[in-house]
């Protein structure tokens with residue numbers, strides 16, 4: 001992967017609730033990495049999911065980020081205002097037969113998958129609606145049906161992560177055809193994030209290690225859309241004293257609540273911002 005200069009990073013919160021301390025410390029690392037490289041840092045509000053995102057959370061997140069000490073370039077970018085960009089990418093993928101409409105219900109997919117999967121991972125799609133060859137779908141627009149990306153079968157993939165070290169996965173075996181456009185006519189996270197990171201010319205994506213698997217999906221989309229991928233730095237998720245991951249749904253750990261409890265940004269950083277293993281040893285690897 002070629003490094004583009006100057007360094008350009010982003011913070012990408014989803015306004016589905018108050019900002020969790022886990023996100024805040026990951027963002028803090030992102031800001032530190034950007035500052036250390038004299039870079040620019042942008043704020044992108046990932047508000048595509050109309051059912052889960054709320055404007056009051058957006059306002060609260062902006063306030064909390066400022067209170068914590070974040071500074072970003074320009075006005076925040078709102079995904080909800082960028083539909084034409086996502087649609088253009090959808091059309092490009094459609095015209096190359098790289099996506100296909102899928103009418104399976106969530107239950108069909110879950111039922112066919114059998115084994116339980118990791119917390120956030122979707123089951124591997126069994127391929128029920130996948131055309132045998134690269135058929136070009138005749139749809140003028142994506143609405144009304146789910147669209148899946150045709151993941152190549154058994155392709156070994158790898159990339160080097162600046163925090164988590166060398167990463168490998170086998171497309172088609174460890175993850176399957178994933179959703180790029182939802183049935184309710186909303187672009188899916190994987191497509192939107194690739195289009196945004198590319199158009200915003202992000203050079204390094206800094207985020208939590210829970211998105212490592214998604215990065216492989218995104219790398220397939222970069223390739224399919226003939227876009228250069230950024231570099232990646234996936235940070236360990238913060239854990240409690242027993243080593244258990246602090247869940248996002250644990251509202252008590254929102255910045256807002258910690259602030260109301262009288263903690264200052266410095267105290268929160270001292271409590272939750274441990275030095276990532278890679279930086280402790282002065283290297284890039286775990």
Ligand code: GLU
Nearest residue numbers: 012013014046193207211
């Ligand atoms: N908006 C996503 C989240 O809050 C982050 C996406 C990303 O960093 O790629 O989990």
